[in-house]
Amino acid sequence: MYNPYQYVPGSSLVHKLDPRTKIITVIAFSLVIMQVKLISLLAAAAFIVLCSQLSRIPAARLLNTLRPVMPFFIFLFIIYIFFTAGTPLISLGPVQITSEGLAMGVLQVGKFILLVLAASVLTISTSATTLTMGLERLLRPINKLGGSSYDIAMMVTLALRFLPTLLEEMNNINEAQLSRNSNLSSLGLKGKIRSIVYLSLPLTLNFLRCCDELADAMEARCYRHGVRTFLYELHLTPMDYYLIIMVIITTVLCLIYL
Amino acid sequence: MSASNHVSLRSMIYAALFGALTAIGAFIVIPLQPVPITLQSLFTCLAGILLGSSVGAMSQIVYVLLGIIGLPVFAGGKAGIGVLLGPTGGYLLGFIAAALVIGQIVRMKRNPGLLWLILALVAGNLAIYLLGITQLILTTHLSVYQALIIGLLPFLPGDIFKLAAAAWLARMLYQYFPFGRQAS
Numbered sequence: 078m079y080n081p082y083q084y085v086p087g088s089s090l091v092h093k094l095d096p097r098t099k100i101i102t103v104i105a106f107s108l109v110i111m112q113v114k115l116i117s118l119l120a121a122a123a124f125i126v127l128c129s130q131l132s133r134i135p136a137a138r139l140l141n142t143l144r145p146v147m148p149f150f151i152f153l154f155i156i157y158i159f160f161t162a163g164t165p166l167i168s169l170g171p172v173q174i175t176s177e178g179l180a181m182g183v184l185q186v187g188k189f190i191l192l193v194l195a196a197s198v199l200t201i202s203t204s205a206t207t208l209t210m211g212l213e214r215l216l217r218p219i220n221k222l223g224g225s226s227y228d229i230a231m232m233v234t235l236a237l238r239f240l241p242t243l244l245e246e247m248n249n250i251n252e253a254q255l256s257r258n259s260n261l262s263s264l265g266l267k268g269k270i271r272s273i274v275y276l277s278l279p280l281t282l283n284f285l286r287c288c289d290e291l292a293d294a295m296e297a298r299c300y301r302h303g304v305r306t307f308l309y310e311l312h313l314t315p316m317d318y319y320l321i322i323m324v325i326i327t328t329v330l331c332l333i334y335l
Numbered sequence: 336m337s338a339s340n341h342v343s344l345r346s347m348i349y350a351a352l353f354g355a356l357t358a359i360g361a362f363i364v365i366p367l368q369p370v371p372i373t374l375q376s377l378f379t380c381l382a383g384i385l386l387g388s389s390v391g392a393m394s395q396i397v398y399v400l401l402g403i404i405g406l407p408v409f410a411g412g413k414a415g416i417g418v419l420l421g422p423t424g425g426y427l428l429g430f431i432a433a434a435l436v437i438g439q440i441v442r443m444k445r446n447p448g449l450l451w452l453i454l455a456l457v458a459g460n461l462a463i464y465l466l467g468i469t470q471l472i473l474t475t476h477l478s479v480y481q482a483l484i485i486g487l488l489p490f491l492p493g494d495i496f497k498l499a500a501a502a503w504l505a506r507m508l509y510q511y512f513p514f515g516r517q518a519s
Contacts, residue, residue: 083405083414100416107420111474145413149423156481185475189421196415200405208404228347232397233404235351236358240406243359266496269365269372273500276363277377278507281356285511288352292345300344 083142083197084204091132091202096211098317098324099199105328106195110188112335115180118187125194132202142197143190150186157182209233210311227305235291243284250279346390349512353382354397357430358408365496372493373410376463379430380437380456380501385512388438395431402427425470429463436462452502460494 086092091099110121129139163177200208213230220226254275313321360374375398382391398408399419407414409427419427440455441447447455468486472479 083407103416104420107417111420142414145407146418146421152485153422153475156477156485160481181476189417189474192417192421193413193415194417196417197405200415203405205404205406209400212400212404229393229396229400232347232351232354232393233400235348236355236397236401237406239352239355240358240401243355244362247359247363269367270496270500270503273365273372273374273377273496274503274507277356277374277381277500277504280359281381281504281508282511284352284356288348289345292348295344295348302344 083200085134085138085201086204087133087202089131089133089202091128091198094320095311095313095317096203096207097214097311097313098320099203100208100211100215101321102324103195103199105324107192109328109331109335110191110195112332113188114335115184117335118184118191121191122187125191125198128195128198132198134198134201138201139194139197142201143193146189146193150189153189154182154186157185205237206234207311209237210307210309214311225302228302231305239284242287243280246283247276247280250276346386347393349386350382350390350394351397353378353386353391353394354401357382357395357398358401358406361408361410367493367496370489370493372496374497375410376430376433376460376494377497377501377504379433379463380459380497381505381508383434383437383459384441384452384455384501384505385508386434386438387442388435391434391438392431395434398430399427422471422474423467424474426463426467428470429466432462432466433459449502449506452505453498456498456501460498 106121106124113121129136158174158178159172161175161178161181163175165173166176166179167174203211209230212233213226216224216226216229259272259275357375357378360376360378363374365372365374379391379395379398382394385391386394402409402414403416403419405414409418410423413423418424437455437459440458441452444451464487468479468482471477471486472482475482477485
């Protein structure tokens, strides 16, 4: 069965950090990494290795998260090495690989890979619920601008709850249609559009009823907008404050001097 | 008080539903050459048409947040804030903009016909491409021409299919979303 969650429970130092600290670190890391040169790429890579070691995440688990992004990155790499002007390194008939192109390709694709790995350390070491709470706290300033971070957190939590049910529903619809001899892969152009419609229409309609029932149930239990409290509140430890300050100082220094 | 301050509970739940549906869309793969179709942007379009611009955009924010907290709901099973800040992240921001644009255009008419829906959908898709390709160029330093080759061409056939399917679906589903129409 498909497992949508990347989270691996643990009790390491990284696991214990407040989600806000980790989110801020990843955002700061991504700001810095977009500026780095080829040599500092190694330093950034060392930072990721350090974090993954500290969090005791199995390396295979971490590298696994790269699999979905690799096709695009390889494609991007090819574009870089073949279509960057500069001194030719190797000539393959009409096309040539330039040294500038190779350096550019390694640098850019390396950056993106590290970016994805950094985010993966975050999501592997933090459960979806904790991350939602962390995001909610970070989004609090929008409450002053007329939005509601509580509403957003509630919607993300609801969507998290909907996902497995929707997947199951989708499989049911798929099996029901297969048992009635529908074959989505062998259809023509018009059939493809029809197959999209025949899958999404029942999926949406079946769920509308669930949504209405949920709304009634929540209203019956007096759900209302406004400030909300949580069963488990997040607490920033002195360690978290120390790290956040360190991260901000390092980021500012990197952005100035790189 | 702005209207977005008092989103009804029902529209919040519908936004959560369409956020989840957009996420599910990433798992529905329909084979097509050269790039297979996944259905996220279909549900983005539907959210814009059926929920209106603000709730529709909210549903797409929920979708992006689902990806940020680590669910593999971005195209091809990608996840994490790294994708949002990376080269293809602009398309995700484009989803939010598309729902806004589509919602706005559809609401301009009391009873939008098929042509008007298609116009709105085309505008929404343009918003996705515009933001997506802008971020692609900014992060990768590719030329505009190169960016169009990898960021636009492969997706065009699939998006035309999705556009047709979205218009068809929206016509059938429109009657079930009464609150979307009276909201301004």
